[in-house]
Amino acid sequence: MSYRPPIDPALVRKLVDTQFPQWADLPLTLLDPAGSDHVIHRLGPALTVRLPRHDGAIGQATKDLTWLPRLAPHLPLAIPAPVAVGTPDLGYPWPWAVTRWLPGEVATTTSDTPETALALADFLLALQSIPPSTGLNSAPLAARDESCRADIAAAAATFDAAALTDVWNAALSAPAWTRPPVLFHGDFHIGNLLTENGHLSAVIDFGGLGAGDPAPDLTIAFTLLSARTRPIFRDRLDVDDATWARGRGWSLAGGINAFVSYAHTNPRIAAATTRQIAETLLG
Structure with missing residues (x-):
């Protein structure tokens, strides 16, 4: 079974405030259900924070930052727009991502x-x-x-x-x-x-x-x-x-x-x- 670190809103809040203080005043809200690979929080009206739940998803933050901006101009539907990649800290072991919020159901x-x-x-x-x-x-x-x-x-x-x-x-x-x-x-x-x-x-x-x-x-x-x-x-x-x-x-x-x-x-x-x-x- 893959490793699953504990993730709660307090941890996510501290990670954001420590690494991206420009967003420290934005409210943080857990999205549930979010998916099997990431714990996702909405950050203010325009951003999301995505932390991998398990070690099978740890490469996505950097992969998205590399690839998605290249793909987006060529695709007929919207795709996520990465904004930043956070680093391991405060006991959380992996890179994590901040992306633009995509509206919709x-x-x-x-x-x-x-x-x-x-x-x-x-x-x-x-x-x-x-x-x-x-x-x-x-x-x-x-x-x-x-x-x-x-x-x-x-x-x-x-x-x-x-x-x-x-x-x-x-x-x-x-x-x-x-x-x-x-x-x-x-x-x-x-x-x-x-x-x-x-x-x-x-x-x-x-x-x-x-x-x-x-x-x-x-x-x-x-x-x-x-x-x-x-x-x-x-x-x-x-x-x-x-x-x-x-x-x-x-x-x-x-x-x-x-x-x-x-x-x-x-x-x-x-x-x-x-x-x-x-x-x-x-x-």
């Missing part, structure tokens, strides 16, 4: 519309059109094999393990991506999208940003979209059968792991991952 399946399907595809097409450079990598789907099979077994009382295994085997046996590497978000699911007035407005949490096979980003087709809108998304992206199969594999691996890890303590994650797994089975 976390997307829900009420946004499952043809318009959304096209907007999601257009965002990915724009991201993939940005030339990747050195410093970004990707992990093969096969690296998830042992853990995914273990998660399928652990959830066999809830889901059809044989059907999930068939999806997983098909993903692993699908031909690999052989075209030039492209940028991918890496954690492109419903929880990392914001909406305003019923329309997609922003994409957040680029900690998984990488370059290579774009299949991981097809997870959005199964976390937000449905059988009614997935064909619109797939046609706009022009996704071949092999990439689609690998995308289902990425969705299955992420969904079943989140279900096994969090569903017993978090009804919101239980509902979201149950839907994700069911939609992944539908294809």
Whole structure:
């Protein structure tokens, strides 16, 4: 199990006041729920403070500061704008970030519309059109094999393990991506999208940003979209059968792991991952 340091508002307040005294007078408010990787506080009307919860997320602050300003001008939806990176201090062991506040609500399946399907595809097409450079990598789907099979077994009382295994085997046996590497978000699911007035407005949490096979980003087709809108998304992206199969594999691996890890303590994650797994089975 990864290390999780204690984080409370008093610590965050002291970190901000010590390292960025220009913001010492701004009120600090915990955002809950914020996500599994970061504890997030709103700082005044225009900023957020993000502290990694565990050691798997410790590189995101500096990664975002390097990459997101490069990507933003080329993308059709808003993305986080890093402002500063804090340093370890006061017993907190890792770099942390201050970013601009993005307005909006976390997307829900009420946004499952043809318009959304096209907007999601257009965002990915724009991201993939940005030339990747050195410093970004990707992990093969096969690296998830042992853990995914273990998660399928652990959830066999809830889901059809044989059907999930068939999806997983098909993903692993699908031909690999052989075209030039492209940028991918890496954690492109419903929880990392914001909406305003019923329309997609922003994409957040680029900690998984990488370059290579774009299949991981097809997870959005199964976390937000449905059988009614997935064909619109797939046609706009022009996704071949092999990439689609690998995308289902990425969705299955992420969904079943989140279900096994969090569903017993978090009804919101239980509902979201149950839907994700069911939609992944539908294809």
